[in-house]
Amino acid sequence: xxxxxxxxxxxxxxxxxxxxxxxxxxxxxxxxxxxxxxxxxxxxxxxxxxxxxxxxxxxxxxxxxxxxxxxxxxxxxxxxxxxxxxxxxxxxxxxxxxxxxxxxxxxxxxxxxxxxxxxxxxxxxxxxxxxxxxxxxxxxxxxxxxxxxxxxxxxxxxxxxxxxxxxxxxxxxxxxxxxxxxxxxxxxxxxxxxxxxxxxxxxxxxxxxxxxxxxxxxxxxxxxxxxxxxxxxxxxxxxxxxxxxxxxxxxxxxx
Amino acid sequence: xxxxxxxxxxxxxxxxxxxxxxxxxxxxxxxxxxxxxxxxxxxxxxxxxxxxxxxxxxxxxxxxxxxxxxxxxxxxxxxxxxxxxxxxxxxxxxxxxxxxxxxxxxxxxxxxxxxxxxxxxxxxxxxxxxxxxxxxxxxxxxxxxxxxxxxxxxxxxxxxxxxxxxxxxxxxxxxxxxxxxxxxxxxxxxxxxxxxxxxxxxxxxxxxxxxxxxxxxxxxxxxxxxxxxxxxxxxxxxxxxxxx
Numbered sequence: 001x002x003x004x005x006x007x008x009x010x011x012x013x014x015x016x017x018x019x020x021x022x023x024x025x026x027x028x029x030x031x032x033x034x035x036x037x038x039x040x041x042x043x044x045x046x047x048x049x050x051x052x053x054x055x056x057x058x059x060x061x062x063x064x065x066x067x068x069x070x071x072x073x074x075x076x077x078x079x080x081x082x083x084x085x086x087x088x089x090x091x092x093x094x095x096x097x098x099x100x101x102x103x104x105x106x107x108x109x110x111x112x113x114x115x116x117x118x119x120x121x122x123x124x125x126x127x128x129x130x131x132x133x134x135x136x137x138x139x140x141x142x143x144x145x146x147x148x149x150x151x152x153x154x155x156x157x158x159x160x161x162x163x164x165x166x167x168x169x170x171x172x173x174x175x176x177x178x179x180x181x182x183x184x185x186x187x188x189x190x191x192x193x194x195x196x197x198x199x200x201x202x203x204x205x206x207x208x209x210x211x212x213x214x215x216x217x218x219x220x221x222x223x224x225x226x227x228x229x230x231x232x233x234x235x236x237x238x239x240x241x242x243x244x245x246x247x248x249x250x251x252x253x254x255x
Numbered sequence: 256x257x258x259x260x261x262x263x264x265x266x267x268x269x270x271x272x273x274x275x276x277x278x279x280x281x282x283x284x285x286x287x288x289x290x291x292x293x294x295x296x297x298x299x300x301x302x303x304x305x306x307x308x309x310x311x312x313x314x315x316x317x318x319x320x321x322x323x324x325x326x327x328x329x330x331x332x333x334x335x336x337x338x339x340x341x342x343x344x345x346x347x348x349x350x351x352x353x354x355x356x357x358x359x360x361x362x363x364x365x366x367x368x369x370x371x372x373x374x375x376x377x378x379x380x381x382x383x384x385x386x387x388x389x390x391x392x393x394x395x396x397x398x399x400x401x402x403x404x405x406x407x408x409x410x411x412x413x414x415x416x417x418x419x420x421x422x423x424x425x426x427x428x429x430x431x432x433x434x435x436x437x438x439x440x441x442x443x444x445x446x447x448x449x450x451x452x453x454x455x456x457x458x459x460x461x462x463x464x465x466x467x468x469x470x471x472x473x474x475x476x477x478x479x480x481x482x483x484x485x486x487x488x489x490x491x492x493x494x495x496x497x498x499x
Contacts, residue, residue, distance in 0.1 A: 121325075129322035129381075132282060132315075133336045133388075134308035140339070 024216050027138060028146050035143035045148025049110040049211075050155055057105055061160035064097055065089065065167025072168070073176050082172070083182040087190030089168035090161075094191065094199040098161035100247050103206035106153060107239035111214040114145050115235040118218030119228035127219075142219055146211045153207025154200055161199065198254050205246055210239045256443060256450060263418050263425040265435045265456075267470065268445035269479050274428040277445070278396050281426065282316060283307055295391065312340065315385030316394040321377035323369040323384070329356070330365045333384045340388065355383040359413060375406025382413060386421065393417065395427040399434060407431070411438055432471055436460070444470060446479060 035042065068089045076082050118141065121127050127137040165187075172178045214235045221231035258264045266274050279285040280292055283299045292299045297310055323332050333352045337343060343351075356362040359379040369377060378398060385393065395414065399407045415438040418425045429435040436442065436456035444452040444459065444467060452459065452467045459467055469477030485491070 124325070125318045125320060125322035126324055128284060129316070129318055129324075131284065132311060133339065133384075134311040135336070135339045136308075 020220075021212065021216050024219070025212055028143055028212070028215075031136065031139045031143045032147065035139050035147065038144070041140075041144040042147045042151070045144045046151050047148075049106070049114070049145075049149045050152030053106060053109050053152070053156060054159070056109055057102055057156045057160050058163050060101060060105055061098075061163035062167040064101060064160075065093065065164030065169075066171050068092055068097070068164065069168035069171030069176075073172055073178070082176070082178050083186050084190070085168065085172040085178060086165075086183040086185075086187030089172075090165060090187045090191045091195055093161040093164040093168075095195050095202075096247070096251075098157045098164065099199050099202035099206055100243060102153065102157040102160045102203065103210055103243040104240055106149070106156065106206075107210050107214075107236050107243070110149060110152070111210050111235045111239050112232045114149065114211070114214035115218035115221070116228055116232045118142065118145070118215060119221030119231045122219065122221055123223040123225075123228055138219075142215045146215050149211025149214065150204070150207040153210065154203040157199065157203035157206075194254075198250070202247065202250050205250060206243050209242050209246060213239045213242065256453075258424065258426055259441065260424050261418075261422060262440035263414060263427060263438055265439035265442045266426060266428045266445060267430065267432060267435065267442060268451075269470070270430070272445045273448045274445055275396055278316075278394055278426070278428055282311070282314065282394065312388060313390055314392045314394065315388070315390035317378065317382050317385050317396065317398055319397045319400055321369075321374075321381035323372075323377055323381055325369050327369075328365070329361065329367050329369075329372070329380050332369070332380060333387055335384065336388050351387060352383075355387045356380075358386070358417070359383045360409070373406070375402050375409065378402070378406070378410060379413070382410070382417075386417060389421065391422075391424060393423045393425045395425065395429070397428055397430070399429060399431045407434060411435075414438055432473065436471075446470075 069085065072085045072088045072092075073082060076084055076088065118127075121137075121141065127141065130137045130140060169180075169183060173180045173183050217231040217235045217238070218228075221227045266277060268274055276285065280287055280299075281294060283292075283302070286300065294310065295313060297306070299307075299310075302310065324335060327335065330349075330352055333355055334348050337348050337351060341348075353362055353365075356365060359382050361376060361379050361383065364372065364376060364380070369380075372380065393414075398410050398414070402410065411434055414425060414427060417423060427435055427439065436459070439456055442453060442456055442459050443450055446466055452462060452464055454462070460471055462468065462471075466478040468474070469479060475481045
């Protein structure tokens, strides 16, 4: 009985939190036109969330592509269709792994940085100081970081997929000896624009979700060291779960 | 409470008595459960967000820790309100910032980052930032906490000098009885969430009230007890119960 009550309380708590996040998103969207006037602030955050994540995204993309190349080659070899490796890896990367793995990496690097930065600004009264200077911290601090993340995510996912394809090509063509022409031409023939669109839509939605969770957790962090630490952890955990959940939903919708 | 225009008013009282909460109420960072607050003729409760921001441009606040923006250097911190609220040319912004930094004695620290400043310097930069928009009301939240005697003296003199030369109305929340009494025109003493005494520093020193006497002379025990409410000391020592 006590377990049920606790479960019910957790459920209610999470529903309330979801409502709170939705209200926060609306607040961000309302403040967006005013924040766009200072586009230099948004660009600075695209740099922070995007450019500073490039190395980890490119490295991960390369290794994921290489693993796909190895596994795919081994599997396709059984059916004598190794030339289809290009198509298989391209579809896997563009539609699924590119957006999903990029979102998980983004949550771990840029998301935690966003949450802890905003949380520390809260803990050291910087946000209150802005309020007292009649500057809306949501417009000045939160929205540029949110938009920076939303813009950076599809770009990072595209770079991840591109480097991943290069990794698969390294294994398939350079190492295993698949014909380069058939690798690329099969890929061009097998991947439709709809597949690419699906990847773009996914990474955009993941960008909104992961950036929103990071700025929300940071903005609402308790103004203590423990509070900022908890906000950072929640950012990673919630973003990862939400990314995988949304991935399933979007995939099901596109089918 | 009535804070007179043009004066330095000190708000003192034991820790946890609601002094910072009072400042948060005066600046509407928090809303009162009951009662009303009027600032510069405006009832704070009736203001919408835009009106509140217009009023806040007439206020400056010095936070306990300075609250400088850590990703901006000293110059950009002081220039921050000007960049956000005005379209002044860069040359004029520079002149205004230099004037305010000269007033707090830190014109030479213009390129330093907040992490490179001492506690006293941070607070002086924050003070320059707070006055850069020429506010009518200055609010200081525990401006002397953690400062060495020299920095404390500097901030103390700045509070008085800025109030008089810029024609400000200043509200200072502080524990430092002797220091703040030397520059304040009026003192409010809070205890248990209410005003227990007010008057000039001289009147407060001459007061016969036990709580005023305890606070002004820094006595450990009195109407404000030294001990946090607890069960009988000896009974607890002799008890066989282990604490949970």
